[in-house]
Amino acid sequence: MSTVKTLSEFIIERQEDFPYATGELTRLLNDIVIASKIINREVNKAGLVNIIGATENENIQGETQQKLDVIADNLMISAMRSGGEACAIASEENDHAVFFDSVLSKQGNYVAAFDPLDGSSNIDVNVSIGTIFSIFRRKSKVGEKANLEDFLQKGSEQVAAGYVVYGSSTMLVYTTGNGVNGFTLDPSIGEFCLSHPNMKIKEDGKIYSINEGNYPFLPEGFQKYIDYCKVDDKATNRPYSARYIGSMVADFHRNLIKGGIFIYPETTKAPNGKLRILYECNPMAFIMEQAGGIATTGKQRIMDVELTELHQRVPCIMGSKNMVEKMLTFL
Numbered sequence: 518m519s520t521v522k523t524l525s526e527f528i529i530e531r532q533e534d535f536p537y538a539t540g541e542l543t544r545l546l547n548d549i550v551i552a553s554k555i556i557n558r559e560v561n562k563a564g565l566v567n568i569i570g571a572t573e574n575e576n577i578q579g580e581t582q583q584k585l586d587v588i589a590d591n592l593m594i595s596a597m598r599s600g601g602e603a604c605a606i607a608s609e610e611n612d613h614a615v616f617f618d619s620v621l622s623k624q625g626n627y628v629a630a631f632d633p634l635d636g637s638s639n640i641d642v643n644v645s646i647g648t649i650f651s652i653f654r655r656k657s658k659v660g661e662k663a664n665l666e667d668f669l670q671k672g673s674e675q676v677a678a679g680y681v682v683y684g685s686s687t688m689l690v691y692t693t694g695n696g697v698n699g700f701t702l703d704p705s706i707g708e709f710c711l712s713h714p715n716m717k718i719k720e721d722g723k724i725y726s727i728n729e730g731n732y733p734f735l736p737e738g739f740q741k742y743i744d745y746c747k748v749d750d751k752a753t754n755r756p757y758s759a760r761y762i763g764s765m766v767a768d769f770h771r772n773l774i775k776g777g778i779f780i781y782p783e784t785t786k787a788p789n790g791k792l793r794i795l796y797e798c799n800p801m802a803f804i805m806e807q808a809g810g811i812a813t814t815g816k817q818r819i820m821d822v823e824l825t826e827l828h829q830r831v832p833c834i835m836g837s838k839n840m841v842e843k844m845l846t847f848l
């Protein structure tokens with residue numbers, strides 16, 4: 518009988534990768550695993566009355582919150598609050614960071630930031646969506662209440678990052694700075710099992726992923742790059758294939774496996790782009806770099822960007838090394 522390695526076993530085994538190894542990060546990652554299994558169950562029911570559709574509320578980004586955004590957010594927060602390893606969390610769906618007050622949580626050495634449900638516009642149409650998470654060691658003193666500075670750290674300070682994609686299968690992909698590994702949820706045993714060890718993105722790809730509906734609002738360099746992707750030139754593997762799901766997690770995951778480039782740049786409508794650096798771009802940049810790809814704003818490495826706000830947006834270009842380098846020559 519072939520032995521499957523479950524995510525929990527893998528996390529415990531990889532604990533020795535950490536200088537601080539006390540089991541706290543292991544337990545925090547396992548809290549996220551539990552929350553994502555429950556979110557997966559709810560996502561699979563998306564379509565039933567009490568899950569489908571929007572709430573009356575708007576989040577700080579001015580987006581109408583979907584019911585599943587709020588359900589996923591509450592599940593992530595309660596998993597981390599009860600786990601006690603995170604002393605505070607920040608989430609796309611909460612205007613401000615949530616600082617846990619319990620004595621247990623104040624002893625926590627980590628803060629976690631997350632996008633509880635990524636790809637909200639795809640919830641009601643049964644298209645792949647996801648959850649994205651990022652973990653930092655706190656800067657504030659253990660035992661005291663955490664503060665905003667604990668979250669405004671550069672992406673290069675992350676100790677772990679990952680995402681879950683709820684698609685034809687449910688997969689969790691994560692890194693702790695020692696490579697990228699992917700796990701597929703086996704519903705028959707309710708466990709994430711190692712299915713994609715040591716993931717690496719191809720240096721060259723054939724897929725470009727950008728919302729071309731924004732073409733009129735894009736800076737000239739991006740318009741020229743889109744035109745470049747469509748030229749019929751076999752010698753340079755073109756024309757590329759256009760693929761855009763509209764869920765960052767799903768577009769990223771496809772490119773990670775097949776090679777490709779994902780672009781959400783600044784536009785005349787959104788001068789800093791749309792995607793948020795703390796809980797979307799930084800965690801995906803950590804994974805992309807660990808998989809051998811590039812993650813840039815077009816001007817600098819995403820993980821070197823200074824953070825000044827919790828919901829700060831940043832232009833985002835990520836993918837296969839040679840494709841991103843070629844794309845940057847248009848800017």
Ligand SMILES: O=P(O)(O)OC[C@H]1O[C@](O)(COP(=O)(O)O)[C@@H](O)[C@@H]1O
Pocket residue numbers: 580609632634635636637638728763764765766781791
């Ligand atoms: O509809 P647009 O403008 O192309 O934006 C799609 C992008 O917005 C997002 O849906 C934003 O994330 P949320 O769904 O978590 O708000 C990304 O997943 C996706 O890449």
Ligand SMILES: [Mg+2]
Pocket residue numbers: 632634635636765797
């Ligand atoms: Mg998102």
Ligand SMILES: [Mg+2]
Pocket residue numbers: 586609632633634635636637
């Ligand atoms: Mg979201």
